[in-house]
Amino acid sequence: RNPARFSSDPDFAERWSHYAASMESRDLYALLGVSRTATSDEIRNAYRDCAMQHHPDRGGEAKVWASIQHAYDTLSEPQRRATYDRTKQDGSAGAEKQFGQSFADKSEGSAKKGGLSIVQQIAEAKQEGGKAGALATAGYDLSHAQGFDAWVRNQKGLGKHNFYNAEDLLRSGKYGNIEATGTTSQPLPPLSASAIRFDAHGPAEEVLYVERECAMPEKLGHGEVLVHMLAACVTDEDLLRVQTPLTVLNNFPPFNRTNNKWEEVPLPATAGVEGVGIVIATAKNVPLLKEHALEVKDWVVVRPEARRKPVGCWSTMCVVDSSMLVKVPAHLMPVSHLACSRSLCTAYRLLEDFGGLRPGDTIIQNAADLPVGQAVVQLCHMLKIRSINLVPDDASFDKVKAQLVELGASHVLRDNGRLGEFVEALGQMMPRLAIDALGGEAGKRMSVALRPGGQLVMYSLQSGSVPVITPSLLMYQQISLHGFSLPQWVDENGVDAYREMLDTIGELVKAGSLQLATRDVHISSLDGAKLAEALSAHRVPLPGGVRARSVLVLGDEATASEVYFELQANIRALYGADEPAAAGHGAAAPAATAAAPRPVAASLSAQRPRASERWADAAAMLADLSLSQYASAFEEEEMTSMELLEDIVSRGDGEKELMDALKEMGIKKMGHRQAIVGAVVGKL
Numbered sequence: 001r002n003p004a005r006f007s008s009d010p011d012f013a014e015r016w017s018h019y020a021a022s023m024e025s026r027d028l029y030a031l032l033g034v035s036r037t038a039t040s041d042e043i044r045n046a047y048r049d050c051a052m053q054h055h056p057d058r059g060g061e062a063k064v065w066a067s068i069q070h071a072y073d074t075l076s077e078p079q080r081r082a083t084y085d086r087t088k089q090d091g092s093a094g095a096e097k098q099f100g101q102s103f104a105d106k107s108e109g110s111a112k113k114g115g116l117s118i119v120q121q122i123a124e125a126k127q128e129g130g131k132a133g134a135l136a137t138a139g140y141d142l143s144h145a146q147g148f149d150a151w152v153r154n155q156k157g158l159g160k161h162n163f164y165n166a167e168d169l170l171r172s173g174k175y176g177n178i179e180a181t182g183t184t185s186q187p188l189p190p191l192s193a194s195a196i197r198f199d200a201h202g203p204a205e206e207v208l209y210v211e212r213e214c215a216m217p218e219k220l221g222h223g224e225v226l227v228h229m230l231a232a233c234v235t236d237e238d239l240l241r242v243q244t245p246l247t248v249l250n251n252f253p254p255f256n257r258t259n260n261k262w263e264e265v266p267l268p269a270t271a272g273v274e275g276v277g278i279v280i281a282t283a284k285n286v287p288l289l290k291e292h293a294l295e296v297k298d299w300v301v302v303r304p305e306a307r308r309k310p311v312g313c314w315s316t317m318c319v320v321d322s323s324m325l326v327k328v329p330a331h332l333m334p335v336s337h338l339a340c341s342r343s344l345c346t347a348y349r350l351l352e353d354f355g356g357l358r359p360g361d362t363i364i365q366n367a368a369d370l371p372v373g374q375a376v377v378q379l380c381h382m383l384k385i386r387s388i389n390l391v392p393d394d395a396s397f398d399k400v401k402a403q404l405v406e407l408g409a410s411h412v413l414r415d416n417g418r419l420g421e422f423v424e425a426l427g428q429m430m431p432r433l434a435i436d437a438l439g440g441e442a443g444k445r446m447s448v449a450l451r452p453g454g455q456l457v458m459y460s461l462q463s464g465s466v467p468v469i470t471p472s473l474l475m476y477q478q479i480s481l482h483g484f485s486l487p488q489w490v491d492e493n494g495v496d497a498y499r500e501m502l503d504t505i506g507e508l509v510k511a512g513s514l515q516l517a518t519r520d521v522h523i524s525s526l527d528g529a530k531l532a533e534a535l536s537a538h539r540v541p542l543p544g545g546v547r548a549r550s551v552l553v554l555g556d557e558a559t560a561s562e563v564y565f566e567l568q569a570n571i572r573a574l575y576g577a578d579e580p581a582a583a584g585h586g587a588a589a590p591a592a593t594a595a596a597p598r599p600v601a602a603s604l605s606a607q608r609p610r611a612s613e614r615w616a617d618a619a620a621m622l623a624d625l626s627l628s629q630y631a632s633a634f635e636e637e638e639m640t641s642m643e644l645l646e647d648i649v650s651r652g653d654g655e656k657e658l659m660d661a662l663k664e665m666g667i668k669k670m671g672h673r674q675a676i677v678g679a680v681v682g683k684l
Contacts, residue, residue, distance in 0.1 A: 028071035028084060036085070040076065047072040077329065079496075079503045184222045184285040189570040191216035191226075194523055195315035196531065196552075199268045204239045205532045208271060210523070217319050220283040225294055225322050226567075228560035231339035232275030232313050233371070233518070234535060234550040236460050241310050242271050263309040270312030276301045276338035277313070278557065280564040281571075282322075287670065292322040296564060296674070297656040299332070300325040301341055301502075303495065306487035316523065316554050317563075326495055328502055330653055333509040336518050339551050340371045344505050344514065345498070346459055346486050347375035351383070353489075354457050354482060355433030359384035362429055364446050366390040366415055367437035369400045370538055371516050371549050372459065374407060376435060378514050381408025388431060390415035390446070396546045403517065403546065419445060433457065436467060443467025450479050457482045462539075519548040561655070565681065568674045611680050612642040625675050633665045645680045655681065 029036050032046040050068045054060035075081045195214040198207040220226060232238075240246075250261045279298045287295045294300065302311050303326050311320045332338065350372075351357060363380060367373050368389035380387040391400045393414035401412040413425050422445060430451035436443040440463035447456050447469050456467060456479065466481075473479040490498045508514040521534040534550040541547045615621040618634040621642065634640050639661075648658050655677055662673040 028074055031067055031071040032075065038075075043072065043075050047076070079500050083500070083503070184283055186220040186281060186283045187571070187574070188216065188219055188226070188281065189567070189574055191317065191567075193315045193317040194554075195270045195312070195318075196272070196523070196526075197268055197270050198242055201242065201244055201265075201267075204242045204271075204535050208242060208531060208535070209528070210526050210531060214270070214315065216317060220281060220319060222283055222285060223289070223292070223322050224283050224319050225279050225286055225325070226281040227277040227300060227313075227318055227320055227325070228280045228563055229275055229277040229313055229316060229318060229554040230556065230560070231335045231554055232272050232552045233340040233343070234538070234552065235274055235342070236462060237273050238271060238310075238314075239535065241265070241273060260307055262307050265309045269310070270315050270318065271310065272312055272314030272318075273310045274302055274304075274339070274342050275313035275552075275554070276328075276335060276341070277318075277555075278560040279325075280317075280560060281567060282670075284670070286322050289322065292325070294322050294325065294327060295659070296670070297653075297659065298327050299330045299338075300327055301338055302326075304342055304345075304487040304490045304498070306485060314523075314552060314554075326499055326502075328499070329506070330656075332502065332506040336520065336551050337509055337514075337516055340516055340518060340549065341502060341505070342486055343371035343549075344375050344516075345501055346484070347372050347379060348501060348505060349486065349489060350433075350435055350457060350459060350484060351376065351379055351385075353484070354455050357383070357385055357433060360386075361433075362386040362388065362410075362431040363433040363435060364388040364390070364431040364449055365435035365437075366442050366446065367460075367462070368404060368409070368412070369547055370437070371518065372435075372437065374404075374516055375514060377404055377407045377409045380410075382508075382513060386410040386429070388413065388426070388429060388449075390442075392547070394541065396541045400546050407515070415442060415445075417441065419448070423448065430454075435459070437462060439463045439467055440465040441467075444469065447473055447479055447481075450477070453478045455480050455482055457484050459484045459486075517548060518551045520553050521550045522553045565678050568671075568678055572671070572675060609682070610646065611682055612646055615642055617642060618645065621679055622676075625679060627672055627675065630665070630667055630672070630676075633667070637661075637665055639665075642680075649677065649680050 029038070032038075032043060032050060034042055034046045038046070047068070050072075052058065054065050054068055056062050056065055073080075074084055192213045192215050194210065194212050196208055197211045197214065198204075198209070200207055216226070245265045246262045247264055249255045255261065277300060279294050279296050279300060282294060282296060287293055302313055302320070303324050305324060308324065311324050312318050313320075328338070333341075337344065351363075355361070355363065357363065363376070363385060365373055365376055365387065368377060368387075369391045373389065377387050377389060387409055388411045389404055389409045390413050391397060391404070393416040397414060404412050411429075413422070416422075426449055429449075431449055432451055432454050434443075434446040434450055434454065434456040436446060436456060436458045437460040439458060439461035442463065443456060443458065444467045447454075447467060450456065450473075454477070456469070458467070458481070469479055469481055505514065519534075519537055521530070526534070534552070537550045538547055611621065615624065618640045619628070619631045622628050622631050622634070639645065645658065648654050648661070651657065658677050658680065659673050662676060667673050667676070
């Protein structure tokens, strides 16, 4: 559109020059007209003001509006805003280029970890007067600050140490029968799900089975949410936690000397430690939490956590403590990638935390055809690091080699027991880092290939044994052996750091720079034979195919939305709009809602007419919902038009947007907000 058409507006020239200058400099704060210290509410209000003036539907310039929308998308997301504040990069330079620069910057600063300087300690002791024993005395006489710092540092990784807050006590069952009052719980109607379960520990192929009508709890307790699962990846950790509870390790050193112990797994149990889903109901306290707050329609992935019992996410629905979930932006990456996000993060950390890698270096890895290996290949290609990739020496080798070369592999070699053939194939290449998923002899072979000072890092042990490095390699080549655990990394660095890493990986996936080859398996079609095949697909290639991790497809976004509205309708039918806290399956429905509630199912009830056809305006809708007390708020915000409300919910994430808007309008009760959104969508 031509800006000249707005020349009658006396303020337009000033506003146009303001936006033109800010677009030229790409200052996202200036685009929205806010300061760098602006709060989230100030950014949101500025965005709305800009929309009123510059949206194309109101005669604004499409280019200006696109820039405003991009600025809001960046600054309204805390992690993206933090990245922009730190780097002044908003993603326009290309995800791959930003990742390479970030990797190089961190590599520069990782030459040596801090520690004790003996020379410095001796010099300080001499300054004390040089008296005999000064150095020894200095080693014991710590200041209060030094002593506390040493205590904190030495408690790292040992679990909580004798101090707990109220949330710790309420969320854990280890400290007696301490329960939250009923005001925080959320009663649920009768629910069931399809789940992959086990009654006893043992080999996964022997003990796992599919249960089609697995009953859900009668209520959500303090801090709990109900998640509609979308997908889950079959990983080695899943199979290990089915085979053994790991609690036996609590009785042996060093684990019996710490407070960080493995939790008991009550049987029967649902399998699954990693997955992605959508929150469809919460206990009443969850949206108000300072930490781990979640709301309905939030997308979540399961937090990597080794010591706590598995969340049981191999199910179409599961009840999970909100502290075990990490909120991620909707559609951050394809669902299959989110289901395998731990593999992507593991590859990212292995390259960043070990070997001190720089462009031009070489790494070697086994199991390169599985998700972690695929991700390592592509990240190395981006970082200009050569990768030597070992894959099984079987009939699928040529297909696997072509697949990895297409992803960017430098070399693909057969992984077999013939050491002489292996060394000959390496030629003069001496990698700086070896990444081991197999352990045992497979890992030992890679240690022979490393350059002096090289590192062998294990992130999985499919063989069940640790690589044995010969004394000559340890002593004269200075080869070192390391272990990596993503749950341990998250525990030490925090959920925010994990979420930031997911955001970075998501940008690479959106840019087409990071892809995964997996095998989808729908839970609706699983029987005993297909389940066993899905559990072993990463070890044994299918006839005529290649090895691949199985991704269990448990649901989809549309079904999650349908189940959510059916669930809210049943809750309202049972307990009324205010949803009394103390109720269970046996509680009688209020007299005004004596009719039996509908069962929650994947299918919707009979199609209702559009909201704009049922009600003339928002006031009529609110009166029908017995929520007329909010009519004035709708009038004040000029949201009385049903067509406007329908337009909001028709957008990509419109239902969540309307929920947020209602909350800002002062509608504090979640049940009331859910009822209004359900009425606008036409499902209540």
